[in-house]
Amino acid sequence: MGSESANRPLVAVVIAIFAVHERALRLLLVRRMREQHHQRWVLPGGRVRLEENLEDCARRELAEQAGICGVYLEQLYTFGRVSADPRGRVVNVAYYAVMPPDRVVLRHSADAGEAEWFGFDALPILEFDHQEIVTAARRRLAAKLDYSTVAFQLVPEMFTLGELQEVYEIIQGAGLDKRNFRRRVLALGAIEETCEKRNDGRSRPARLYRARQPGSVAIVR
Amino acid sequence: MGSESANRPLVAVVIAIFAVHERALRLLLVRRMREQHHQRWVLPGGRVRLEENLEDCARRELAEQAGICGVYLEQLYTFGRVSADPRGRVVNVAYYAVMPPDRVVLRHSADAGEAEWFGFDALPILEFDHQEIVTAARRRLAAKLDYSTVAFQLVPEMFTLGELQEVYEIIQGAGLDKRNFRRRVLALGAIEETCEKRNDGRSRPARLYRARQPGSVAIVR
DNA sequence: ACAAAAGTGTTCTCGATACACCCATGC
DNA sequence: GCATGGGTGTATCGAGAACACTTTTGT
Numbered sequence: 061m062g063s064e065s066a067n068r069p070l071v072a073v074v075i076a077i078f079a080v081h082e083r084a085l086r087l088l089l090v091r092r093m094r095e096q097h098h099q100r101w102v103l104p105g106g107r108v109r110l111e112e113n114l115e116d117c118a119r120r121e122l123a124e125q126a127g128i129c130g131v132y133l134e135q136l137y138t139f140g141r142v143s144a145d146p147r148g149r150v151v152n153v154a155y156y157a158v159m160p161p162d163r164v165v166l167r168h169s170a171d172a173g174e175a176e177w178f179g180f181d182a183l184p185i186l187e188f189d190h191q192e193i194v195t196a197a198r199r200r201l202a203a204k205l206d207y208s209t210v211a212f213q214l215v216p217e218m219f220t221l222g223e224l225q226e227v228y229e230i231i232q233g234a235g236l237d238k239r240n241f242r243r244r245v246l247a248l249g250a251i252e253e254t255c256e257k258r259n260d261g262r263s264r265p266a267r268l269y270r271a272r273q274p275g276s277v278a279i280v281r
Numbered sequence: 282m283g284s285e286s287a288n289r290p291l292v293a294v295v296i297a298i299f300a301v302h303e304r305a306l307r308l309l310l311v312r313r314m315r316e317q318h319h320q321r322w323v324l325p326g327g328r329v330r331l332e333e334n335l336e337d338c339a340r341r342e343l344a345e346q347a348g349i350c351g352v353y354l355e356q357l358y359t360f361g362r363v364s365a366d367p368r369g370r371v372v373n374v375a376y377y378a379v380m381p382p383d384r385v386v387l388r389h390s391a392d393a394g395e396a397e398w399f400g401f402d403a404l405p406i407l408e409f410d411h412q413e414i415v416t417a418a419r420r421r422l423a424a425k426l427d428y429s430t431v432a433f434q435l436v437p438e439m440f441t442l443g444e445l446q447e448v449y450e451i452i453q454g455a456g457l458d459k460r461n462f463r464r465r466v467l468a469l470g471a472i473e474e475t476c477e478k479r480n481d482g483r484s485r486p487a488r489l490y491r492a493r494q495p496g497s498v499a500i501v502r
Numbered sequence: 503a504c505a506a507a508a509g510t511g512t513t514c515t516c517g518a519t520a521c522a523c524c525c526a527t528g529c
Numbered sequence: 530g531c532a533t534g535g536g537t538g539t540a541t542c543g544a545g546a547a548c549a550c551t552t553t554t555g556t
Contacts, residue, residue, distance in 0.1 A: 068289040069329060071361075071372050108290060110370050114361040138359040138374050140292075140335040149331050151292050151372070153359050222507070239510070240546065247544095263507035264553035443534070460537070461519065468517095484534040485526035 069140065069149040073118045074105035074190065076197035077131065077157040079164050079177065080214050080227045086164070086177040087194060089184070090125045101184045103193065104175070105152070118155045126175035132213040132277055133157040136197055144189040152189060156197035162216045202232050209250050209278050212271040220258055220266035221245065248280055290361065290370040294339045295326035295411065297418035298352065298378040300385050300398065301435050301448045307385070307398040308415060310405070311346045322405045324414060325396070326373070339376045347396040353434040353498055354378040357418055365410040373410060377418035383437045423453050428502050430471050433492040441479055441487035442466065469501055 077088045089101040104125045108117045115133060122128040133155050140151040164177055178184070186194065204210045205228055212219075214227045225241050245251065252272055257265040298309045310322040325346045329338045336354060343349045354376050361372040385398055399405070407415065425431045426449055433440075435448045446462050466472065473493055478486040 067331065069292045069331060071290045071292060108361070108372070110288065110290060111363055113363055114359065114372070135358060137356060138335065140329070140374070142332055142334055151329070151335070151374070153361070153372070220508085237547075238508085239548085242509085243511095244545085259554080260507085262555060263505080264509085264555095266508055441535085458520075459535090460521085463536085465518085480527075481534080483528060484532080485536080487535055 066148070069151045071108045071151050071153065072105055073108060073114060073121060073155060074103045074139075074152045074193055075118050075122055075133070075155045075157055076103055076136070076194050077122065077128065077159060078197070078201060078214075078231075079159045079161055080230050081161040081164050081177065083226070083230065084179040084181070085198075085230050086179055087183065088126060088128075088175060088177055089186075090175045100187055101176075101178075102187055103190045108153070114153050115155070118157075122157065128159065128163075131157045131159045132210065134277075136193070136200060139189045139193060141189060150188075152193070154193045154197070156201060158201065158210060158213045160214060160216050198231075205231060207279060207281050209248075209271070209273075209276075209280060212251070212274065213277060217274060218254060218256065218258075218268040218270050220268060222266055224269075250278070250280065287369070290372045292329045292372050292374065293326055294329060294335060294342060294376060295324045295360075295373045295414055296339050296343055296354070296376045296378055297324055297357070297415050298343065298347075298349065298380060299418070299422060299435075299452075300380045300382055301451050302382040302385050302398065304447070304451065305400040305402070306419075306451050307400055308404065309347060309349075309396060309398055310407075311396045321408055322397075322399075323408055324411045329374070335374050336376070339378075343378070349380065349384075352378045352380045353431065355498075357414070357421060360410045360414060362410060371409075373414070375414045375418070377422060379422065379431060379434045381435060381437050419452075426452060428500060430469075430492070430494070430497075430499050430501060433472070433495065434498060438495060439475060439477065439479075439489040439491050441489060443487055445490075471499070471501065 079086050079088075088104060090104045092100055092102045104121055105118070106121045106125075108114060112120070114135070118133055119129070122131070122133075134157070136154040136156045138151060138153045140149075142149060144150060144152070180198075183194075185191075201210065211224060211227050214231075215223050221242050224245065225236055225238065228241070229235055250272055251269045254268045254270050256268045258268055259265040300307050300309075309325060311325045313321055313323045325342055326339070327342045327346075329335060333341070335356070339354055340350070343352070343354075355378070357375045357377045359372060359374045361370075363370060365371060365373070404415075406412075422431065432445060432448050435452075436444050442463050445466065446457055446459065449462070450456055471493055472490045475489045475491050477489045479489055480486040
């Protein structure tokens with residue numbers, strides 16, 4: 061370590077992974093171990109191996125550091141400010157990812173140290189260029205809600221229109237008209253009714269819907 | 282060379298720079314010298330220096346390889362497929378850039394080898410992941426015409442509405458209604474009339490317009 | 503009965519589209 | 530006078546926004 065390859069930047073991926081849980085947008089952070097800034101919370105990520113594609117690296121780091129697999133993942137931007145990391149030149153290929161709330165229970169994997177979901181009102185101060193990455197990721201996600209089907213990746217497999225609307229309202233930070241919202245999302249033709257209803261125990265049961273293409277995110281409109 | 286830093290990917294920038302010239306969309310390519318694939322046309326670009334920011338690197342390479350300065354430049358995507366380059370692992374941070382037609386005359390700089398503008402109907406076959414990069418850049422540019430003011434970077438400082446419309450039609454590959462186009466672009470409030478007219482010698486002289494913020498590209502609509 | 507969220511239609515405004523003719527200049 | 534591109538207005542359509550009340554369940 062230390063002087064290895066000092067004539068090339070280090071290439072790393074960094075992931076901002078979001079979930080909407082308990083009426084708040086949450087971001088996953090991990091504690092960085094055995095490093096200069098150990099004990100500080102940082103975005104998950106790590107160096108890219110020579111024989112590994114960029115997205116594979118992002119998925120591997122999510123799995124290793126937080127036990128998370130199979131989420132929607134999209135490249136965001138590459139940050140490479142010369143002075144971003146005092147330990148040396150790093151080029152961070154940033155990704156953002158999203159995950160449904162029924163999967164935020166974290167499996168603490170052995171070698172991983174800790175991982176934890178933070179609300180945006182209680183985010184710790186982030187090192188390096190991670191603050192900038194989170195801001196860009198959040199902006200991109202908010203924008204994509206309006207012209208893609210990402211939102212279905214942020215709700216359980218079966219969901220109510222109320223839950224879906226909550227995702228929009230929390231991420232975009234603005235209330236929406238219920239009738240207009242329902243008309244718009246149904247008009248997309250990307251979700252279908254199920255026969256089931258969800259009974260939350262304190263009000264009228266809501267019909268459950270399901271994405272027609274649960275595995276993929278499409279550009280719409 | 283050769284075995285240097287073989288434990289880290291090489292980080293390079295690659296630029297797809299476009300201009301609309303003589304009724305066609307054109308792309309700048311350079312001949313790669315003293316390399317395995319010398320004498321093949323490739324996108325301009327090169328390795329990122331340790332003490333150099335990514336965008337600075339892109340601008341330096343454009344200047345060195347084609348004498349081009351001061352253009353609009355935007356990061357596109359980072360390509361890092363393991364097998365993209367047979368010489369070793371490369372992570373290509375791709376940019377796209379645009380330039381007005383009155384600047385496509387190339388200054389052949391001394392160390393640069395050749396640079397040349399190619400129409401899309403006569404593009405050579407590109408090595409590595411360059412074909413993919415060009416396709417992505419073109420798609421992004423076509424999309425950005427509709428929600429930003431990039432188009433003003435593709436026409437001279439003073440331009441006619443006919444020229445501007447031609448830029449849209451050529452890049453998006455579809456004819457537009459003249460009256461609707463003019464109404465829409467004028468309604469943006471981003472350009473202003475000048476007193477001058479351009480006389481092309483074979484029809485009625487056209488009024489010249491100028492961007493209000495010639496230096497910057499804004500998101501609109 | 504009351505609290506809590508589900509469910510449901512109509513009106514209005516504004517931006518996008520379709521469409522055809524006269525004008526100024528060079529040859 | 531003819532060829533070439535410049536310049537102009539109106540009618541229609543559809544998407545998005547505003548807006549309030551009834552229904553179903555649990556307590």
